[in-house]
Amino acid sequence: MITTATTCPYCGVGCGVLVQHDRQMPIAVSGDRAHPANFGRLCVKGSALHETLGEHGRVLHPRVDGVETRWDDAIDAVVTRLRATIERHGAESVAGYLSGQLLTEDYYVANKLFKGFIGTPHLDTNSRLCMASAVAGHKRAFGADAVPCCYEDLEQARLLVIVGSNLAWNHPVLFQRVSEAKRRDPALKVVVIDPRMTETCEIADLFLGLRTGGDIRLFNGLLAYLSREDGLNRDFIRTHTEGFEEALAEAQRAPDTVAEIAKACGLAPTSVETFYRWFAREPRVVTLFSQGTNQSDRGTDRVNAIINCHLAGGRIGYPGAGPFSITGQPNAMGGREVGGLANQLAAHMDYHTPGALERVTRFWATPALTPRLPSAPGHKAVALIEALERGEIQALWVMATNPAVSLPDSQRVRRALERCPLVIVSEAMESADTLAYADIVLPASSWAEKDGTVTNSERRISRQRGMLPPPGEARHDWQALCEVAAGLGYGDAFDYQAPWQIFDEHARLSGFENDDTHGRRLFDISALAGLDAAGYDALAPIQWPVNARAPHGTSRLFEDARFATPNHRARLVPIVDEADTAADRDFILNTGRIRDQWHTMTRTARSTRLNRHRAEPFVELHPDDAAALKIRQDALVRLDNPRGSFLGRARLMPGQRRGELFVPIHWNHHFTTAGLASALTERRCDPISGQPASKSARVRIMALPTRWEASVLLERMPQRNRLAALGIDYWTQTPLRRCVRLQLAASVAPTREALFEALFGGEPTLWSEPSDGIHFRAAWLEAGRLRGWLRVAPAPFEFDDDWLDLRFADASLELDARRRLLAGRGLDERPQGRIICSCHQVGQRPIQCALEEGCLDIEALGQRLRCGTQCGSCIPELKRMIGQANHAREADISDAG
Ligand SMILES: Nc1nc2c(c(=O)[nH]1)N[C@H]1C(S)=C(S)[C@@H](COP(=O)(O)OP(=O)(O)OC[C@H]3O[C@@H](n4cnc5c(=O)[nH]c(N)nc54)[C@H](O)[C@@H]3O)O[C@H]1N2
Ligand SMILES: Nc1nc2c(c(=O)[nH]1)N[C@H]1C(S)=C(S)[C@@H](COP(=O)(O)OP(=O)(O)OC[C@H]3O[C@@H](n4cnc5c(=O)[nH]c(N)nc54)[C@H](O)[C@@H]3O)O[C@H]1N2
Ligand code: SF4
Ligand SMILES: [Mo]
Numbered sequence: 001m002i003t004t005a006t007t008c009p010y011c012g013v014g015c016g017v018l019v020q021h022d023r024q025m026p027i028a029v030s031g032d033r034a035h036p037a038n039f040g041r042l043c044v045k046g047s048a049l050h051e052t053l054g055e056h057g058r059v060l061h062p063r064v065d066g067v068e069t070r071w072d073d074a075i076d077a078v079v080t081r082l083r084a085t086i087e088r089h090g091a092e093s094v095a096g097y098l099s100g101q102l103l104t105e106d107y108y109v110a111n112k113l114f115k116g117f118i119g120t121p122h123l124d125t126n127s128r129l130c131m132a133s134a135v136a137g138h139k140r141a142f143g144a145d146a147v148p149c150c151y152e153d154l155e156q157a158r159l160l161v162i163v164g165s166n167l168a169w170n171h172p173v174l175f176q177r178v179s180e181a182k183r184r185d186p187a188l189k190v191v192v193i194d195p196r197m198t199e200t201c202e203i204a205d206l207f208l209g210l211r212t213g214g215d216i217r218l219f220n221g222l223l224a225y226l227s228r229e230d231g232l233n234r235d236f237i238r239t240h241t242e243g244f245e246e247a248l249a250e251a252q253r254a255p256d257t258v259a260e261i262a263k264a265c266g267l268a269p270t271s272v273e274t275f276y277r278w279f280a281r282e283p284r285v286v287t288l289f290s291q292g293t294n295q296s297d298r299g300t301d302r303v304n305a306i307i308n309c310h311l312a313g314g315r316i317g318y319p320g321a322g323p324f325s326i327t328g329q330p331n332a333m334g335g336r337e338v339g340g341l342a343n344q345l346a347a348h349m350d351y352h353t354p355g356a357l358e359r360v361t362r363f364w365a366t367p368a369l370t371p372r373l374p375s376a377p378g379h380k381a382v383a384l385i386e387a388l389e390r391g392e393i394q395a396l397w398v399m400a401t402n403p404a405v406s407l408p409d410s411q412r413v414r415r416a417l418e419r420c421p422l423v424i425v426s427e428a429m430e431s432a433d434t435l436a437y438a439d440i441v442l443p444a445s446s447w448a449e450k451d452g453t454v455t456n457s458e459r460r461i462s463r464q465r466g467m468l469p470p471p472g473e474a475r476h477d478w479q480a481l482c483e484v485a486a487g488l489g490y491g492d493a494f495d496y497q498a499p500w501q502i503f504d505e506h507a508r509l510s511g512f513e514n515d516d517t518h519g520r521r522l523f524d525i526s527a528l529a530g531l532d533a534a535g536y537d538a539l540a541p542i543q544w545p546v547n548a549r550a551p552h553g554t555s556r557l558f559e560d561a562r563f564a565t566p567n568h569r570a571r572l573v574p575i576v577d578e579a580d581t582a583a584d585r586d587f588i589l590n591t592g593r594i595r596d597q598w599h600t601m602t603r604t605a606r607s608t609r610l611n612r613h614r615a616e617p618f619v620e621l622h623p624d625d626a627a628a629l630k631i632r633q634d635a636l637v638r639l640d641n642p643r644g645s646f647l648g649r650a651r652l653m654p655g656q657r658r659g660e661l662f663v664p665i666h667w668n669h670h671f672t673t674a675g676l677a678s679a680l681t682e683r684r685c686d687p688i689s690g691q692p693a694s695k696s697a698r699v700r701i702m703a704l705p706t707r708w709e710a711s712v713l714l715e716r717m718p719q720r721n722r723l724a725a726l727g728i729d730y731w732t733q734t735p736l737r738r739c740v741r742l743q744l745a746a747s748v749a750p751t752r753e754a755l756f757e758a759l760f761g762g763e764p765t766l767w768s769e770p771s772d773g774i775h776f777r778a779a780w781l782e783a784g785r786l787r788g789w790l791r792v793a794p795a796p797f798e799f800d801d802d803w804l805d806l807r808f809a810d811a812s813l814e815l816d817a818r819r820r821l822l823a824g825r826g827l828d829e830r831p832q833g834r835i836i837c838s839c840h841q842v843g844q845r846p847i848q849c850a851l852e853e854g855c856l857d858i859e860a861l862g863q864r865l866r867c868g869t870q871c872g873s874c875i876p877e878l879k880r881m882i883g884q885a886n887h888a889r890e891a892d893i894s895d896a897g
Contacts, residue, residue: 009101049447158284395420403417
């Protein structure tokens, strides 16, 4: 057994992971105690990493026009077709669309090839959908895209303001660090600002459930309050900033009393007053923000409205203070460092940075080759799709992202991809919807196979270390890029044999002419240049800048209050008030994430455990809205707008604002009928950052009139057209270990014969039909083995799919098990209900029982059922259940009294 230290490939916390493995397969994963991001902790996704690996479901061979080919032939096809496109339509007809899930080395090579040698500026990344507003906000305020804080600041703060972030589910290890800090020091106050009451509110001392888009008014109001109530740091403003007067004047332009602001934001005045007072009085305040802030058509302004308040109070550049943008993807930060956004050039230089074009050209030149850099920025993601529609982009290379699912207005995106004459997709998993639009598919290696570096939210560079050979003909993305570069005649500039050589070049570029003479750039890791293979392999996690002045890295920026602007002053930006998202007949559609799935599910849906927390797409709405629309809990509902529709189960949530809905972003055409959040979202973007407003589309909602539901287990997903032929209105597939679970619904019940034939190819072996004529159960066996299982009823119902899943493995079913088959559960087992603790697979039902029997704290529940004792990601949900149980008890007691 070998142990390899690597980094988790999911969120931007960037946890260190220890993997135990042999030559074929990882056996177990655990948190790396020596890694400063997590100190040994892992969340539920990280601890299920080994369950998502294996060859099955991987893209193993290249395909050209749908036909499997050898790797070299596929590369030849890419080269020939790219060359033809460039000859006919020019270099600018070629584009790339990358991802914050690439390693820095992949990203660096892609940026150098597209911008430097193909000579097209049209290279953008999915970070446009994610971090672009934060990037633009940082540049406006600090003169560089720099996150001032480090994780310790979250623990050292005395006031933590969490804006538009569901930290408990999306950055769970940071949430745990904050929770522990709060336990140690109860004086640490937490404010959560989000239109929904999320699991993150578990640690909130104050929850501001503002209406979607109330953020600018709230933070402008705070700036005005700081000025009114002696909350300014006038020394800091005078010495280290500019633009304060203008920003304050703009903030004061809108009605700015606490009462008026509260009304505009849909909040109670006392809550707003409390928040403002806490912020004004507390020097150690961190404001953490994420997609609820960035993904708006005013995203950049929202970011600066937050930063303005920090600058006005001088709350930045010392322990426990600062605005903290939390990155989403594992390497969104690394992509920004190499310059992977279409408006960036390379290494924190933009097209307009004085001297940058010549500098990068000189750096990338070889004796035989001179780069030909474009002179102006390229299309940002949504504009890139529009350029595809207009036929300006004739070739697109997509790498490590699934735009058919994640870009807004997905029907249009799909049509644009269809229209593009050459789409190259580098992908690791067959379940990615975007593969359907590829002319050329290149199989990519994936985590556990890849070697390189990633940078987390606190600027910390960590090594991802490969431990397995890539399956089939899969290769590393940087290799594919270098081979294509060589084919196009640029081999001389892409002569890398290993990732450490790429990293070395990247480190050298960061320090190239980065000095007082040429102008300083904050991103500088020049002290890491010159590492050889062994040095690179041993690289310990380190925070940039890493240079001669800071050879051991830098945990916090701006401690000397010298910012990266020409005059070293930070800028306050006047922020015009946000227009009202006035409610009309339509609902506002908020979209986001769930705890156990990662994005488009290509990886996390490979773990059965992770599929059980939320097994179907859903729509969260307020119980009063549901009542008015006659929508019951768990009923199927349909969302519509002119762009598309969405089907999911209704979840009635009192923590949801009236008039607003929430849907998850994870499901897609591979897993369900119509579960694409992006089918409904708009192309509306922030004018500065180009980031789409993914959280505020308008939709109608109605109950789907279904009268028939079926749960089906079978060995593999049937062809979709078979389901359509049966008249099924809704299906969702959930991969289990040995079979697939299908949930079906229809307004008109299909005939039994048709159903049996379409799903199982014939009559069942066992069946039962209670006299009510509505319910029906059946099982298919073949030589004693379970091959299929079906249960029909008018509404969804529970059964033990875990137990049934195991039965698919029984070579010969015992008589007793056969009898239990139709009941859908083992003799001693009761359905668990929805799984709450994924690590130990503990469901709602046993937890509820334990609560009723008096296990009313986390420790007692953990002792009894083990829930919450491993990764801790379910603790917020457990606490919520404990809260509800306590509430019910109190109500009982007062009733009794
Ligand atoms: N489990 C899991 N974790 C993940 C991911 C995943 O797919 N699954 N993805 C990773 C990635 S790439 C990212 S970018 C991060 C995202 O992490 P988060 O930003 O935490 O994720 P979201 O759930 O998209 O949105 C956060 C919150 O913004 C709120 N919000 C919506 N509109 C507004 C508004 O107008 N104002 C305010 N103040 N809040 C609003 C939403 O209600 C939601 O609770 O998560 C990362 N971590
Ligand atoms: N409505 C709505 N839309 C959103 C969001 C939202 O909140 N609401 N959030 C946005 C945000 S913040 C983000 S980050 C995006 C995420 O959206 P995407 O980037 O589209 O989502 P992923 O599923 O992470 O896609 C990554 C793909 O790369 C593949 N892959 C994995 N490893 C490798 C590798 O090493 N090499 C290659 N070549 N491929 C690999 C995976 O199988 C997967 O298909 O979604 C955005 N879209
Ligand atoms: S918090 Fe979870 S998903 Fe994020 S890096 Fe750590 S283990 Fe991975
Ligand atoms: Mo993201």
